[in-house]
Amino acid sequence: MYNSKITGLGYYVPDHVVTNDDLSKVMDTSDAWIQERTGIKERRHVNSEADSTTSMGVKAAEIAIERAGIDKEDIDFIIFATLSPDYYFPGPGVLVQRDLEIKTVGALDVRNQCSGFVYGLSVADQYVKSGMYNNILVIGSEVHSRGLDMTTRGRAVSVIFGDGAGAAVVSREDDTSRGILSSHLHSEGQYAEELAVTAPGMGKRWVTDILKDNDPNDESYYPYMNGQFVFKNAVVRFSEVILEGLQKNGLQASDIDLLIPHQANLRISQFVQKKFGLRDDQVYNNITHYGNTTAASIPIALTEAWEKGKVKDGDLVVLAAFGSGFTWGSVIIRW
Numbered sequence: 001m002y003n004s005k006i007t008g009l010g011y012y013v014p015d016h017v018v019t020n021d022d023l024s025k026v027m028d029t030s031d032a033w034i035q036e037r038t039g040i041k042e043r044r045h046v047n048s049e050a051d052s053t054t055s056m057g058v059k060a061a062e063i064a065i066e067r068a069g070i071d072k073e074d075i076d077f078i079i080f081a082t083l084s085p086d087y088y089f090p091g092p093g094v095l096v097q098r099d100l101e102i103k104t105v106g107a108l109d110v111r112n113q114c115s116g117f118v119y120g121l122s123v124a125d126q127y128v129k130s131g132m133y134n135n136i137l138v139i140g141s142e143v144h145s146r147g148l149d150m151t152t153r154g155r156a157v158s159v160i161f162g163d164g165a166g167a168a169v170v171s172r173e174d175d176t177s178r179g180i181l182s183s184h185l186h187s188e189g190q191y192a193e194e195l196a197v198t199a200p201g202m203g204k205r206w207v208t209d210i211l212k213d214n215d216p217n218d219e220s221y222y223p224y225m226n227g228q229f230v231f232k233n234a235v236v237r238f239s240e241v242i243l244e245g246l247q248k249n250g251l252q253a254s255d256i257d258l259l260i261p262h263q264a265n266l267r268i269s270q271f272v273q274k275k276f277g278l279r280d281d282q283v284y285n286n287i288t289h290y291g292n293t294t295a296a297s298i299p300i301a302l303t304e305a306w307e308k309g310k311v312k313d314g315d316l317v318v319l320a321a322f323g324s325g326f327t328w329g330s331v332i333i334r335w
């Protein structure tokens, strides 16, 4: 049995900054409403056809691989988490294998929305710990902007989400006191439709009917979110799964050097911070600038925190996520 650790991190966000005031020009909303409810001031939207979920993931991955000090030929498995893939199928994992010109290693696509990166990291951890693989590339990337209802009808959802990508290289670590200590995953499918895009699924409709209807008022292609219900569940599940991770390792909240919560909503992060009695310097948030980037939010935030020197050798770093599914999870890391 080996240990696994994150050896390289990278992120990429599109250049195009969309402020709350920009949104208020296309829908009935305001900077004050968005900031007060979510903490978001601006987010990035792709504005070039060259930017896609895969291409942004590739850019983040190239940085992570270089920082890991390995060659892309050393990658022996790819895990890609997204809810906004370039194609209905195949998933972006194989597109990364192609675009990075990596040898024909396995590529796994993860469909766990805001928890996608935490799920992906957990899978990578198990493969490395078992000795099956040495270096795994884990990517979270999203293009939300092309799929949002940018009218007043969609404002409760559209103001929250942004585009971007983050990546990590997870490698074998012989020192068992360092690296990923444990991961904890959960789901509760009875609430699947409380935060969902239900089209173009094959659950109830024939593709021929969808094409024939071609109905511009069909909202099933846009994300639906029962905001308050999601909020209430998020604060409970975040807290539970962080506690579960700490208890598993005989740790306490005061041992946390840096908590990186999935950037769902600043008010959710602040609730969790207060619940665990953490200081501002023990929690990293960047939702103000990027909005909620779903599977990309944790790797973007972790990379930024690391670049700013907030993640140091020996630190206890806790990652926690909650989102559509519902799914939630945490990863406890001794850096």
Ligand SMILES: CC(C)(COP(=O)(O)OP(=O)(O)OC[C@H]1O[C@@H](n2cnc3c(N)ncnc32)[C@H](O)[C@@H]1OP(=O)(O)O)[C@@H](O)C(=O)NCCC(=O)NCCS
Pocket (backbone or CB within 6 Å): 028, 029, 030, 033, 034, 037, 038, 114, 155, 156, 157, 159, 225, 226, 227, 228, 229, 230, 231, 234, 264, 265, 268, 292, 322, 323, 324
């Ligand atoms: C979405 C969210 C910000 C909405 O905040 P809220 O306080 O619950 O707001 P409500 O949905 O009750 O709406 C309050 C009012 O604001 C309006 N409103 C909604 N979106 C708006 C917007 N962008 N701008 C202005 N007004 C808006 C609503 O229409 C409603 O108006 P009404 O009172 O006249 O009916 C909040 O529920 C939330 O953050 N939920 C969790 C979201 C999340 O984390 N999702 C990702 C999970 S991974």
